[in-house]
Amino acid sequence: MIIDCHGHYTTAPKALQAYRDAQIDELKSAAPAGGRSKGTVSITDDEIRESLENAQLKFQRERGTDVTIFSPRASAMAHHIGDEITSLHWSQHCNDLIARVCALYPKNFVGVCQLPQSPGAAPDGSIAELERCVTDLGFIGCNLNPDPSGGHWTAPPLTDRSWYRLYEKMVELDVPAMVHVSSSCNPNFHATGAHYINADTTAFMQFLTADLFKDFPTLRFVIPHGGGAVPYHWGRYRGLAQDLKRPLLGDLVRNNVFFDTCVYHQAGIDLLARVVPVDNILFGSEMVGAVRGIDPETGHYFDDTKRYVDALPLGDDDKRKIFEGNARRVYPRLAMALA
Amino acid sequence: MIIDCHGHYTTAPKALQAYRDAQIDELKSAAPAGGRSKGTVSITDDEIRESLENAQLKFQRERGTDVTIFSPRASAMAHHIGDEITSLHWSQHCNDLIARVCALYPKNFVGVCQLPQSPGAAPDGSIAELERCVTDLGFIGCNLNPDPSGGHWTAPPLTDRSWYRLYEKMVELDVPAMVHVSSSCNPNFHATGAHYINADTTAFMQFLTADLFKDFPTLRFVIPHGGGAVPYHWGRYRGLAQDLKRPLLGDLVRNNVFFDTCVYHQAGIDLLARVVPVDNILFGSEMVGAVRGIDPETGHYFDDTKRYVDALPLGDDDKRKIFEGNARRVYPRLAMALA
Numbered sequence: 024m025i026i027d028c029h030g031h032y033t034t035a036p037k038a039l040q041a042y043r044d045a046q047i048d049e050l051k052s053a054a055p056a057g058g059r060s061k062g063t064v065s066i067t068d069d070e071i072r073e074s075l076e077n078a079q080l081k082f083q084r085e086r087g088t089d090v091t092i093f094s095p096r097a098s099a100m101a102h103h104i105g106d107e108i109t110s111l112h113w114s115q116h117c118n119d120l121i122a123r124v125c126a127l128y129p130k131n132f133v134g135v136c137q138l139p140q141s142p143g144a145a146p147d148g149s150i151a152e153l154e155r156c157v158t159d160l161g162f163i164g165c166n167l168n169p170d171p172s173g174g175h176w177t178a179p180p181l182t183d184r185s186w187y188r189l190y191e192k193m194v195e196l197d198v199p200a201m202v203h204v205s206s207s208c209n210p211n212f213h214a215t216g217a218h219y220i221n222a223d224t225t226a227f228m229q230f231l232t233a234d235l236f237k238d239f240p241t242l243r244f245v246i247p248h249g250g251g252a253v254p255y256h257w258g259r260y261r262g263l264a265q266d267l268k269r270p271l272l273g274d275l276v277r278n279n280v281f282f283d284t285c286v287y288h289q290a291g292i293d294l295l296a297r298v299v300p301v302d303n304i305l306f307g308s309e310m311v312g313a314v315r316g317i318d319p320e321t322g323h324y325f326d327d328t329k330r331y332v333d334a335l336p337l338g339d340d341d342k343r344k345i346f347e348g349n350a351r352r353v354y355p356r357l358a359m360a361l362a
Numbered sequence: 363m364i365i366d367c368h369g370h371y372t373t374a375p376k377a378l379q380a381y382r383d384a385q386i387d388e389l390k391s392a393a394p395a396g397g398r399s400k401g402t403v404s405i406t407d408d409e410i411r412e413s414l415e416n417a418q419l420k421f422q423r424e425r426g427t428d429v430t431i432f433s434p435r436a437s438a439m440a441h442h443i444g445d446e447i448t449s450l451h452w453s454q455h456c457n458d459l460i461a462r463v464c465a466l467y468p469k470n471f472v473g474v475c476q477l478p479q480s481p482g483a484a485p486d487g488s489i490a491e492l493e494r495c496v497t498d499l500g501f502i503g504c505n506l507n508p509d510p511s512g513g514h515w516t517a518p519p520l521t522d523r524s525w526y527r528l529y530e531k532m533v534e535l536d537v538p539a540m541v542h543v544s545s546s547c548n549p550n551f552h553a554t555g556a557h558y559i560n561a562d563t564t565a566f567m568q569f570l571t572a573d574l575f576k577d578f579p580t581l582r583f584v585i586p587h588g589g590g591a592v593p594y595h596w597g598r599y600r601g602l603a604q605d606l607k608r609p610l611l612g613d614l615v616r617n618n619v620f621f622d623t624c625v626y627h628q629a630g631i632d633l634l635a636r637v638v639p640v641d642n643i644l645f646g647s648e649m650v651g652a653v654r655g656i657d658p659e660t661g662h663y664f665d666d667t668k669r670y671v672d673a674l675p676l677g678d679d680d681k682r683k684i685f686e687g688n689a690r691r692v693y694p695r696l697a698m699a700l701a
Contacts (some may be wrong), residue, residue, distance in 0.1 A: 025621075176550045209515055216567035228556040258601060258625065259625070261626075288596055288597025320600075323599035
């Protein structure tokens with residue numbers, strides 16, 4: 024089985040964005056938070072099918088992948104817009120839509136939720152929504168935004184104790200988080216070209232410099248986009264860890280930190296597999312995502328990352344880990360969801 | 363000749379830091395800017411010699427490199443501290459000290475200046491200091507901080523017109539800038555483990571999305587630390603450029619954007635040379651910098667990047683470009699400085 028650990032519902036029917044636009048319009052009218060209604064998103068099952076058949080499902084068939092761990096569109100989370108209520112309503116609608124996708128295509132998609140984060144907000148809302156999605160909707164993980172401010176980085180580091188109650192819930196439910204920022208409202212940072220990658224790099228260095236995994240030995244994070252800059256600078260991080268008298272990188276990541284394969288060329292994937300332990304690499308493509316085109320140098324989609332992994336000089340056992348085994352270990356609820 | 367394009371005076375005599383400490387203390391006393399004196403830094407020539415003989419000079423000899431393009435310690439620039447006057451006094455002292463280093467060891471060091479940037483400040487101070495350093499002190503380039511706020515990223519992107527007057531001066535003087543942030547006062551960003559690398563990635567994406575080099579066809583930037591995450595994600599950037607209908611990466615970088623080799627393991631340097639045009643790679647080590655230790659896997663210093671370049675599967679002509687030719691092209695004043 025080939026499990027793609029990183030997919031977003033980037034092709035959701037237009038009614039979802041129409042809801043969001045109306046929600047943002049309502050914010051501008053300055054209605055009090057309590058007076059804002061959750062509203063409804065009207066999307067038919069046929070619209071959902073149509074949005075997937077010629078996109079994610081087509082690519083699954085063409086590329087030979089089986090199941091996608093699927094979450095709401097990352098760039099649309101935009102936790103910096105509005106407040107906790109805004110994010111709660113928006114997250115619940117987005118997550119409910121993912122649940123409908125998974126119900127319609129239970130063999131093709133397994134859900135991961137967006138959290139109703141908001142700058143400065145306590146984690147209570149995120150804890151409740153995570154529990155709802157895992158317990159009621161059968162989701163197997165969450166996306167955690169280390170920068171709900173959207174490029175201003177005003178939240179404390181992921182290793183700060185203010186995040187700990189959320190981590191306790193993740194551990195209790197035995198679900199991992201993918202560290203994933205959203206769009207950027209800071210003009211310095213292009214979302215998919217800088218902010219995403221920077222956040223991945225930043226999170227890794229936060230993990231390296233703190234004892235988070237001593238406090239939570241079973242807490243697990245997937246760092247997407249191949250780990251940002253980390254594998255390319257693996258020697259730098261090994262050296263920094265040594266200078267700072269921190270654990271060896273292999274020990275740091277072993278049970279807690281994983282990288283996906285959303286790196287859109289062979290040379291990058293080759294590097295990833297050369298330096299990162301094979302047990303810590305999960306196949307992912309983020310297909311129909313940041314890069315939609317065909318690479319003129321290969322004639323294949325940039326984000327057809329299965330081809331790059333297929334081409335790795337690794338044995339079948341190692342490739343099975345990357346394609347399936349590691350995902351099952353990081354997402355133990357996957358087995359239930361696919362049963 | 364082997365030219366190391368990236369070295370900072372990280373081993374400066376203690377009197378320099380003592381000056382800085384006193385300067386920061388004076389800020390706390392809230393004296394009006396006009397009332398603050400520039401003061402003096404008392405360092406003897408012997409102290410300078412001593413600070414280099416067992417550090418940068420020793421490593422030049424041991425590693426077989428000839429000359430280092432040398433600038434003040436990057437993490438100590440700290441443009442976020444104080445105001446324009448603070449940065450002006452501090453930059454002038456730091457640059458003057460570099461000039462003394464270059465005068466004492468004219469075959470070993472060529473100067474690059476720190477600019478007196480300050481959050482929100484117009485570029486006039488930086489323009490004047492750049493001109494002083496190039497014209498009076500014989501420097502051949504500058505370090506430009508894309509985030510004078512130290513991790514809050516409040517300045518406009520490097521492609522914004524507010525930077526243009528500085529670029530006009532760079533073009534007039536025919537000197538490049540290395541894009542180099544300083545320390546981070548944002549707890550999310552470890553300086554050398556996240557902030558530096560993020561800034562490199564961020565700057566590249568800014569260049570990719572704007573027409574800066576149409577406006578300044580001869581403007582040149584060196585993106586240090588191997589270009590941040592960029593070579594690892596070269597396919598992503600090729601794909602983004604294509605989706606955004608921007609130029610091919612080869613055309614974007616050709617005459618304007620260069621990467622150094624401050625990547626501290628063989629796999630990283632191999633990737634860099636595999637994807638980035640050889641004409642756009644400059645040998646650099648940032649020795650006695652971010653990573654000071656010996657790699658237990660190789661028995662050699664992590665930052666002995668010459669070894670990695672030596673091991674590249676490239677011909678002698680290409681290696682000569684990386685070690686010397688490209689630096690001479692990017693820093694045309696180098697020839698004068700070494701004459």
